[in-house]
Amino acid sequence: MLSSDDVTRLIERLPFWAHLSEPQKDYLQKNTNTAHFSAGSFLHNSETDCIGILFLKTGMLRIYITSDVGKEVTLYRLEAGDVCVLSASCLLQGIDFDISITAETDCDILQLQSAALARLSAENVYVELFTYKTTAERFSDVMWTMKQILFSSFDQRLADFLLEECTRNHTCEIRMTQEQIARNLGSAREVVSRMLRYFAKEGLVTVSRGEITILDAKKLRDFCK
Amino acid sequence: MLSSDDVTRLIERLPFWAHLSEPQKDYLQKNTNTAHFSAGSFLHNSETDCIGILFLKTGMLRIYITSDVGKEVTLYRLEAGDVCVLSASCLLQGIDFDISITAETDCDILQLQSAALARLSAENVYVELFTYKTTAERFSDVMWTMKQILFSSFDQRLADFLLEECTRNHTCEIRMTQEQIARNLGSAREVVSRMLRYFAKEGLVTVSRGEITILDAKKLRDFCK
Numbered sequence: 001m002l003s004s005d006d007v008t009r010l011i012e013r014l015p016f017w018a019h020l021s022e023p024q025k026d027y028l029q030k031n032t033n034t035a036h037f038s039a040g041s042f043l044h045n046s047e048t049d050c051i052g053i054l055f056l057k058t059g060m061l062r063i064y065i066t067s068d069v070g071k072e073v074t075l076y077r078l079e080a081g082d083v084c085v086l087s088a089s090c091l092l093q094g095i096d097f098d099i100s101i102t103a104e105t106d107c108d109i110l111q112l113q114s115a116a117l118a119r120l121s122a123e124n125v126y127v128e129l130f131t132y133k134t135t136a137e138r139f140s141d142v143m144w145t146m147k148q149i150l151f152s153s154f155d156q157r158l159a160d161f162l163l164e165e166c167t168r169n170h171t172c173e174i175r176m177t178q179e180q181i182a183r184n185l186g187s188a189r190e191v192v193s194r195m196l197r198y199f200a201k202e203g204l205v206t207v208s209r210g211e212i213t214i215l216d217a218k219k220l221r222d223f224c225k
Numbered sequence: 226m227l228s229s230d231d232v233t234r235l236i237e238r239l240p241f242w243a244h245l246s247e248p249q250k251d252y253l254q255k256n257t258n259t260a261h262f263s264a265g266s267f268l269h270n271s272e273t274d275c276i277g278i279l280f281l282k283t284g285m286l287r288i289y290i291t292s293d294v295g296k297e298v299t300l301y302r303l304e305a306g307d308v309c310v311l312s313a314s315c316l317l318q319g320i321d322f323d324i325s326i327t328a329e330t331d332c333d334i335l336q337l338q339s340a341a342l343a344r345l346s347a348e349n350v351y352v353e354l355f356t357y358k359t360t361a362e363r364f365s366d367v368m369w370t371m372k373q374i375l376f377s378s379f380d381q382r383l384a385d386f387l388l389e390e391c392t393r394n395h396t397c398e399i400r401m402t403q404e405q406i407a408r409n410l411g412s413a414r415e416v417v418s419r420m421l422r423y424f425a426k427e428g429l430v431t432v433s434r435g436e437i438t439i440l441d442a443k444k445l446r447d448f449c450k
Contacts, residue, residue, distance in 0.1 A: 065368070067376035094362035096415075097369065125350050132357035137319035139364040143290070144322065146371050151292035190321075 002029055002110070006057075010110055013055050013083060016126035024120060031116030037103040043087065046098035050090035052114040053131065056082050059107030060201070063099050063138075073149070075099065076141035077201050085134040091118050092135060144194065157185055158195050159220050162205070162212065172214040181212075227254055227335070231282075235335055238280050238308060241351035249345060256341030262328040268312065271323035275315035277339040278356065281307050284332030285426070288324050288363075298374070300324065301366035302426050310359040316343050317360060369419065382410055383420050384445050387430070387437060397439040406437075424448075 002010070007029060011017050020028065034057075037043060043061070044051055054061070061078045063086060078084050089095045091114065121128040148155060161184060166172045182192045196212060199205045204220045206213045214220055227235070232254060236242050245253065259282075262268060268286070269276055279286070286303045288311060303309050314320045316339065346353040373380060386409060391397045407417045421437060424430045429445045431438045439445055 065372060065375075067372070068379075069376075071376060073375050092361055094358055094365060096365045097372070125354060129350060129354045129357065132354065132361055133319055135364065136317055136357055136360050139360065139367070140319060140321045142364070142367065142371070146367070147290060147292075147322070149375070150290075150298050151294075151296060154293075 002032060002034065006032075006034060006110060009057065010055060013081075014130070016124065016130050019124060019126035020120075024124060027116065028112065028120060032110055032112045035109045035111050037107045037109065039103055039105045041103050043101040043103060045100040050114045051087045051111065052117050053088050053112045053134075054084035055110040055112070056080050056084065057108040057110060059109075060104040061107060062102050062104045064102075065097070065099055072100075075145055076138065077104065079201070083134050085131055086138060088114055088117055088131065090114070091121065092131060095135065154185075154187065154191065155195060155198075155223075158192065159199075159223070161185060162214055163217060163221060166214055166217060172217060174212045174214070175210060176212070177210055227257060227259065231259060231335060234282065235280060238306075239355070241349065241355050244349060244351035245345075249349060252341065253337065253345060257335055257337045260334045260336050262332045262334065264328055264330045266328050268326040268328065270325040275339045276312045276336065277342050278313050278337045278359075279309035280335040280337070281305050281309065282333040282335060284334075285329040286332060287327050287329045289327075290322070290324055297325075300370055301363065302329065304426070308359050310356055311363060313339055313342055313356065315339070316346065317356060320360065379410075379412065379416065380420060380423075380448075383417065384424075384429075384448065386410060387439055388442060388446060391439050391442060397442060399437045399439070400435060401437070402435055 010032060056078055058080050061084055062074055063076055064072050064074045066072050086099050087101055162174060165174045178192045179189045182189045196207050200207050204223060205215055235257060281303055283305050286309055287299055288301055289297050289299045291297050311324050312326055387399060390399045403417045404414045407414045421432050425432050429448060430440055
């Protein structure tokens, strides 16, 4: 049984909640459980069962693909507040690729079980729409990564800029807005913002309002080579 | 005004047709037009307007991304019978990347205009669901391409196999089922099938039941290097 806090947390993430009947609301809650995964543990790949939709309460998940010979490429990472939908890919028509999911850190998760998601999606088109809309967001994440891999240049340019600022001001706390950085790089604030989030997830910088702190200059330099 | 043939063709591609009201059906038809694009012509990029959903009657579209310095990478190709949905990406929440679309060959298209799609999506959840489900299919296409680019090996292995068969039998008409080829390569029929479709779209082979014909052995060899 979910705690009332978890129920509140869950409802906040479900844009379709208002479209559910009372029995469906009840059914959804009864078929959502909490789960804990330790850092490094394996949640999903093509050989495991479809585990449904995951709502991250705490921690970070890594979603990646693997080649026949075991090469891995990270597609994106999800963190507290994010919804992991490709863990239910068996239910998504049109999605025919395999991904793997591991816990990068200890994770607390709300898991809407696969069978329940299937039933609710069949009964209620808004549930189905939610899974596909979330999938579209993940498509954007993958395209972003793909562009980085294929065209990589902006990550280098931003890293170079931050490192130069750091040297120039003799401090690794860079007091600039993302808008200012974007202007410096002839880019858009959204692009800078996304790249900084990426750097932050990789543990290279921390980002707060009007300030970016480089945590490890060497790592940032090496990362963007 | 669409011809009755075009209306029939359109309805066949719209799984949500039965969910539309009569006025919505009428509105959809009135806001769908035919369009012709000559080989090489440009349909869409981030700087052009959102042109709505395209239903390909004949021809082939190429969907690709470009880098800041003009490098292009093809994401996928669409052909007669396919639905192009990223041409309406401005209406897709969660899709935040830019793509470009050109006509590879002369194309005849049914175009459901952007404003009409927006109105129908807002009025009818099944229309919205259709666009997101189609987007999920394109996500799969992109993942396939990404795996080819990152891990490329299967295209080479399949090309090598076909070329060896061709040499061995002194004919470029290879009489094997896709199932047999898959077994030879320790792969799955679906994987072989998808790669052969890709080769066919690139003009390297033709595929018919139980037979693959290599159109240009040198091109196939070079292509997969």
